[in-house]
Amino acid sequence: MIAEINGCKIYYEVHGNENGHPIFFIHGGPGLGDCRADVATFAPLGEHFRLVFIDMRGSGRSEEKPPYTHEQWTDDIDQLRQLLGFDKITIHGSSYGGFISLEYALKYQCHLEHAFLNVTSANNDHHYAAIENAMNSNLPGIDRDMLDRLFNGRVSSNEEFKEMYTAILPLYAAVEFDPVAAQKKLDSIHYHYATHNAAFSENLPAYDVRSRLGEIQVPVMVTGGRLDWIVPADNAEEIAAGISKSKLVIFEKNGHSLVREESAKYIALVREFINEHTGRKEELHNV
Known part of the structure; x- marks a missing residue:
């Protein structure tokens, strides 16, 4: 509705x-x-x-x-x-x-x-511990510049937003990561990078x-x-x-x-x- x-x-x-x-x-x-x-x-x-x-x-x-x-x-x-x-x-x-x-x-x-x-x-x-934990994971596609832009709300497009989330998604699974299910999820998401940027750059610093x-x-x-x-x-x-x-x-x-x-x-x-x-x-x- x-x-x-x-x-x-x-x-x-x-x-x-x-x-x-x-x-x-x-x-x-x-x-x-x-x-x-x-x-x-x-x-x-x-x-x-x-x-x-x-x-x-x-x-x-x-x-x-x-x-x-x-x-x-x-x-x-x-x-x-x-x-x-x-x-x-x-x-x-x-x-x-x-x-x-x-x-x-x-x-x-x-x-x-x-x-x-x-x-x-x-x-x-x-926020700071999350960046270090992600860096320590050694997952491909993760680097400090990408994490800094993601966590500080400086994503440039919905396409980049999807790329960034693709890189960090395995970190969310403590039990077992399913790449097939993950790809299905990634493709189904409604990406709104401007909303993310406002949340992380304008709201969280003062939260x-x-x-x-x-x-x-x-x-x-x-x-x-x-x-x-x-x-x-x-x-x-x-x-x-x-x-x-x-x-x-x-x-x-x-x-x-x-x-x-x-x-x-x-x-x-x-x-x-x-x-x-x-x-x-x-x-x-x-x-």
């Missing part, structure tokens, strides 16, 4: 139980990601919950219409919440989607029931909500992958330590793609966390 949200045509899908509590899923990778993978992964939750999936402004099948800012993306989510008639929602954000979910929790907490923050961070310091984590009073489950090359698990630990009603789950054998690699376990955790409605802090390891 397409809705005009704050002057921009936004693509979204609604699935699942019409009477269920709504969960909004926020994808990562501005200009690269979209909601398709989440639609496939989280379908089992539809038995009991109302599932709302969004292609964020400037990504996927949504319109390319600036501004591409954390504030605008956050406001777009809340405008869609209002359009769909929900008072309170649960939000789920992975990677960059976790940045936006944190911003949503801080601005619109009165409309939030729970939050799920997966393989994400409360600031941009992981740091660590000092405000204590303002979040809703129950939050924070997950990380011990083998994550781009947002290391210590970022999840830091977020959980700063939120009073948090539950930290570290997947010891997975990296940035833990939701896809361990979908059954992850979905069980989400379902359990929502059903518990707990504010108890609890840390789990070796999942």
Whole structure:
């Protein structure tokens, strides 16, 4: 479906139980990601919950219409919440989607029931570790100049954006890299390099909500992958330590793609966390 949200045509899908509590899923990778993978992964939750999936402004099948800012993306989510008639929602954000979910929790907490923050961070310091981890991988096609341009939002075209993502894609697989599936994914992506550039050059340098984590009073489950090359698990630990009603789950054998690699376990955790409605802090390891 397409809705005009704050002057921009936004693509979204609604699935699942019409009477269920709504969960909004926020994808990562501005200009690269979209909601398709989440639609496939989280379908089992539809038995009991109302599932709302969004292609964020400037990504996927949504319109390319600036501004591409954390504030605008956050406001777009809340405008869609209002359009769909929900008072309170649960939000789920992975990677960059976790940045936006944190911003949503801080601005619109009165409309939030729970939050799920997966393989994400409360600031941009992981940026530097990611570049070093990529360099140390010795994968073909990766060099420091390419990484610097990618991580600092200086991509010159959609074609170059695809070349860069092709080079780093093997880093996302902690279990086993499937080149055939990877190529299929690369060819299916809607590339929006200008959105990526705005996110990485204009938004991330100033992104740091660590000092405000204590303002979040809703129950939050924070997950990380011990083998994550781009947002290391210590970022999840830091977020959980700063939120009073948090539950930290570290997947010891997975990296940035833990939701896809361990979908059954992850979905069980989400379902359990929502059903518990707990504010108890609890840390789990070796999942």
